[in-house]
Amino acid sequence: MLSYLIKRLLGAIPVVLMVTLAVFAFVHLLPGDPARLVAGPEATAQDVEAVRTALGLDKPLPQQFATYLSNTVQGDFGTSLKTRRPVAEEIGMRLMPTIWLTVFAMVWAVAVGLLIGVISAVRRGRWPDYTGMIVAVSGISFPPFWLGLLLINLFSVRLGWLPTGGYGTWQHFIMPSFTLGLGVAAVMARFTRSAFIEIAREDYVRTARAKGVPERRVIWRHSLRNALIPIITMVGLQFGFLLGGSIVVESVFSWPGVGRLLVDSVSYRDYPVIQALVLMFSLQFILINLLVDVLYVFANPEIRYK
């Protein structure tokens, strides 16, 4: 089991390096001179040269990449063009709100998704199944930013029950995490249903039934446990969806997180911040996938005892 984990960990290194290289190349793919971008449009030719030397943009590319890599590892992402503050500080301030939002969204979405999926599978072909699957396909197709607006309109503008946006109390979390999680809950419901139906055809489920194990136990003990393996993988994939989704949802609810920072930075062309955020989002995603693999090992005895 340990050797499997080590192998998996080593396998992630090339992807991490490639992602870092791509993010590094990002600034060089931009139209125009990076030194001029940093110096600003009003800078003189001299200023631009000074910035170029200061940032090491006059050095050969491999050397620049090495510097970038070593700075990144030390948590130095440069300075924001907009606020002139260290990028790491800008991101640090906004990281926790995004993490909490993602976690809340994930927790309810997986719980509800699993429940709907199991009910649909057990009542397959009857009305709970149809209702569940109609809700699920609608959830997948629902534009999260529209859902956010509808919720704000109903619960904030009309009823005045919840704040329209911002961050602070638990009330602030309700609408954003519901909006962010809906798509994931829908995907989880569909996926759980199919994983469950697949499992129900297995011999051990039939055996359990045949020897008189109560139906409730067959469902929760024998079926769900085995369906968990593919479900865990799916949860990991959905994290990527949530990370991407947080960018849009944070914009709807004025959430002070990294997603909204990214959108603002793109509008402002604050390249050091964009670069750092793109790197952070994708490294998070790779890390989560790694974690999923670890969980997978624990959930699947076949790998565990190898």
Added chain:
Amino acid sequence: MTALSPTTDTVGKTRKPFAEFCRRFLRQKVALLALAFLVALVFTAVFAPWVAPYDPSAPDYMNVLQGPSAAHWAGTDTYGRDIFSRILWGARISLAVGFLSVTLGAIGGVGMGIVAGYYGGWTDSLVMRLCDLLLAFPGILLAIAVIAILGPGITNVIYAVAIFSIPVFARLARGTTLQLKQAVYVDAARAVGVADPVIMLRHILPGTLPNVIVYFSMRIGTSILTAAALSFIGLGAQPPSPEWGAMLADGRTYMGVADHLTLFPGLAIFLTVLGFNLLGDGLRDALDPKLRSH
């Protein structure tokens, strides 16, 4: 998913895979309904200049922010522009972005996937690592990074969303290619000296198409949603474009005062995406009835 193979029915006569596929697809009422809706939508979009009751960009300051009425089915916006007409024109943008970006992504991805699967070795590794790289940027993030490089705008949204579809199609096509490479008819073609590009185009590409088509439909839904999201956060189509996401962003300031500004564009996005997703589900079930239960 497996490719279609000729099936034998109870009488014992073999059906052609395509006929069998059509027969199964025609039994799916929801998917047919979705298809009918989408066909109607495409027609309205194409003929929007003739169908739309008003000029989508003509302001009418006498009739600003009016609710739905007989004259303006979906009401008017802050400039008195007819929202129903704008939604019809917006359908052109959303459908064009959806079709073009997924087509580009599918051509790129399928091409890469077939070449990777067919040649194997380092070509395969290279293409697959490239896909890993693209997939390492979750969801809309890749599109935003591309927009950050190319700049905001609807044309750049097409490229951004296309790139985001490439790895998925590449993996799909590679998988099928690996299966088909073993097929007797491919071996035979190679034995008689057919050139590799011809084998890939004539003998392998058609085999990958069924899966690609199913995915194509689902992917259009995702792409329309992504493009609308980009426009909503200000990185896609810019006002005064009647793009649905941009219209929603425009209308959000008037929530509680003029709800129709956010209601109808959102409904348009939802129904269109739902249509493509239901069609995709139907195509998938028709392609492989074993997956039907899923």
